[in-house]
Amino acid sequence: MAKVVFVHPDGRREEHEGSDGQSVMRVATSNLVSGIIGECGGDLSCATCHVFVDAAWAQSVPTKTAAEDDMLAVTAEEPTEFSRLCCQIYCGRETDGIVIHIPRIQR
Amino acid sequence: MQQDNVVIVGAGQAGAELAASLRSLGYLGQITLLGREAQYPYSRPPLSKAYLLGHCGTADLLIRDASMYAQQGVTVRLSVEVDCIDRDAKTVSLKDGETIAYSDLVLATGGSPRRLPNPELANALNVFYIRTLEDVDRLRQRFHSGIRLAIVGGGYIGLEIASVARRAGLEVTLIEATNRVLARVTCPPVSDFFQRIHAEEGVQIKLQSTVSEYVTDAGGDVSALVLGDGERLDVDILVVGIGLIPNTSLAEQAGLGVDNGILVDDYLRTPDPHIYAIGDVARFPDTLSGTLRRIESVPNAAEQARTLAATLLGTPTRFMCIPWFWSDQYDVKMQVVGLSAPDDEVVVRGDVSEGRKLTVYYLRKGVLSAADVVGSPADFAVAKKLIANGAVVDPVLLADPNSNPRSFLKAG
Numbered sequence: 087m088a089k090v091v092f093v094h095p096d097g098r099r100e101e102h103e104g105s106d107g108q109s110v111m112r113v114a115t116s117n118l119v120s121g122i123i124g125e126c127g128g129d130l131s132c133a134t135c136h137v138f139v140d141a142a143w144a145q146s147v148p149t150k151t152a153a154e155d156d157m158l159a160v161t162a163e164e165p166t167e168f169s170r171l172c173c174q175i176y177c178g179r180e181t182d183g184i185v186i187h188i189p190r191i192q193r
Numbered sequence: 194m195q196q197d198n199v200v201i202v203g204a205g206q207a208g209a210e211l212a213a214s215l216r217s218l219g220y221l222g223q224i225t226l227l228g229r230e231a232q233y234p235y236s237r238p239p240l241s242k243a244y245l246l247g248h249c250g251t252a253d254l255l256i257r258d259a260s261m262y263a264q265q266g267v268t269v270r271l272s273v274e275v276d277c278i279d280r281d282a283k284t285v286s287l288k289d290g291e292t293i294a295y296s297d298l299v300l301a302t303g304g305s306p307r308r309l310p311n312p313e314l315a316n317a318l319n320v321f322y323i324r325t326l327e328d329v330d331r332l333r334q335r336f337h338s339g340i341r342l343a344i345v346g347g348g349y350i351g352l353e354i355a356s357v358a359r360r361a362g363l364e365v366t367l368i369e370a371t372n373r374v375l376a377r378v379t380c381p382p383v384s385d386f387f388q389r390i391h392a393e394e395g396v397q398i399k400l401q402s403t404v405s406e407y408v409t410d411a412g413g414d415v416s417a418l419v420l421g422d423g424e425r426l427d428v429d430i431l432v433v434g435i436g437l438i439p440n441t442s443l444a445e446q447a448g449l450g451v452d453n454g455i456l457v458d459d460y461l462r463t464p465d466p467h468i469y470a471i472g473d474v475a476r477f478p479d480t481l482s483g484t485l486r487r488i489e490s491v492p493n494a495a496e497q498a499r500t501l502a503a504t505l506l507g508t509p510t511r512f513m514c515i516p517w518f519w520s521d522q523y524d525v526k527m528q529v530v531g532l533s534a535p536d537d538e539v540v541v542r543g544d545v546s547e548g549r550k551l552t553v554y555y556l557r558k559g560v561l562s563a564a565d566v567v568g569s570p571a572d573f574a575v576a577k578k579l580i581a582n583g584a585v586v587d588p589v590l591l592a593d594p595n596s597n598p599r600s601f602l603k604a605g
């Protein structure tokens with residue numbers, strides 16, 4: 087189990103547990119975290135799981151694949167250097183406690 | 194007084210999304226999700242992609258954790274089949290006779306694969322239809338290198354199965370009745386593009402070809418196909434992907450309008466004020482084209498569910514949405530946005546005969562109506578925005594491989 091902290095655009099925070107190997111997108115949708123949709127179910131086709139990884143955690147997540155990078159062109163909100171598609175970030179020891187900022191718009 | 198109970202028939206993509214959306218929007222009444230399958234709602238797209246390849250497990254398929262439903266107070270009943278609707282009593286009854294009362298009833302029953310009518314195939318255990326996890330688990334047991342696979346039908350399902358099969362080392366022959374693959378959903382240049390890719394990957398594609406005889410062995414399994422031109426094809430397994438038939442029988446029995454789907458208005462309502470339909474089974478008026486549409490895609494099912502949730506919570510909301518869809522084949526991702534019509538002007542950006550990238554735009558009276566985008570999420574993103582804006586775009590500019598699609602946004 088690993089903890090994921092979601093920070094909403096208005097500053098509200100919520101914490102949820104994910105099982106090891108589960109994507110942050112699934113943790114969000116399984117707990118009805120608003121603002122993360124995950125429409126394609128993690129197939130890197132929709133970009134509705136766009137998040138900003140907290141700067142302090144940027145080093146703890148594996149680097150993006152070229153396919154994820156391509157799909158960041160599709161996000162509703164302008165991506166930044168901290169942008170990730172959270173269906174590609176997995177729970178585990180490295181990411182236990184990760185802080186994820188949710189964008190204002192997702193579609 | 195009776196407590197509110199939204200009863201959802203069909204625990205698939207649309208049903209699961211509706212239950213979650215109702216709770217997200219603050220619905221406090223009872224929610225009952227009834228599903229024929231044994232699994233909690235799962236995503237079907239990976240069934241013909243990563244799951245068939247063995248790249249993900251069943252837990253990864255779940256749309257939401259099974260625990261979500263209990264946490265949110267959603268009653269989920271699996272492996273139950275709803276048998277009929279009593280509109281006067283406002284109840285549904287299950288196969289075993291149990292009745293469940295509803296205040297609102299949502300039909301999210303999806304569809305079933307169209308089957309080959311041939312009686313000689315009745316006992317064949319090596320003929321596969323692709324809709325459920327169970328279907329694909331059965332197929333997976335036979336999906337081994339060197340196996341001779343024939344696929345009937347050159348739609349998305351057939352082509353995705355062909356791609357995974359080639360990756361897994363099967364010998365693949367695809368039989369398509371019309372003169373091109375994806376004929377129902379796209380224009381000739383995109384069909385040509387995919388035919389070339391599949392040929393490059395070693396799929397034998399037979400166009401304008403039909404099966405005139407299914408040869409079966411002593412056990413009833415298919416052992417060979419005889420094609421219309423007389424060619425005989427020995428096979429180990431057969432996959433059939435010839436379309437989906439919407440599951441409308443419940444609605445029909447209840448006297449609701451049915452015509453290639455359950456007929457609903459633009460609020461997804463049937464004429465019965467307490468019965469709605471969403472997802473693959475719903476046929477709705479499409480405001481953009483002025484025709485009735487039934488769309489088979491995850492985004493459509495999810496968006497209809499979200500729209501209906503708002504309506505059920507007391508804010509009547511029209512379903513209006515630009516549809517989109519995706520398909521993965523080999524290393525190629527196709528993303529489709531909008532709805533094209535056969536008489537739209539087609540503008541091709543890229544080379545159909547080379548490479549793995551292609552964007553095709555559809556224009557109706559100069560306005561972008563749809564785009565088929567292969568291998569270029571950036572083009573897809575731009576097309577999505579252009580369509581949403583109702584942008585008029587210059588076909589010459591669209592076709593110019595040196596123009597930057599992002600610049601169209603400003604121009605349009």
Ligand SMILES: Cc1cc2nc3c(=O)[nH]c(=O)nc-3n(C[C@H](O)[C@H](O)[C@H](O)COP(=O)(O)OP(=O)(O)OC[C@H]3O[C@@H](n4cnc5c(N)ncnc54)[C@H](O)[C@@H]3O)c2cc1C
Pocket residue numbers: 202203204205206207208227228229230236237238239240241273274275276301302303304323324325350440443471472473474488489490491492494517518519520521
């Ligand atoms: C192999 C495959 C690949 C796909 N790939 C893509 C893709 O890449 N992109 C995309 O957008 N879409 C894809 N789709 C389509 C997508 O999965 C469907 O559009 C989506 O599942 C529709 O959701 P739904 O809820 O309407 O129907 P379903 O998900 O089919 O759910 C309906 C459920 O209702 C149940 N049911 C029916 N009748 C009854 C009854 N009387 N009582 C109880 N339960 C009942 C059924 O058993 C079923 O579980 C794919 C589909 C398949 C099969």
Ligand code: FES
Pocket residue numbers: 111123124125126127128129130131132133134135157171172173174
């Ligand atoms: S869920 Fe669709 S890209 Fe992440």
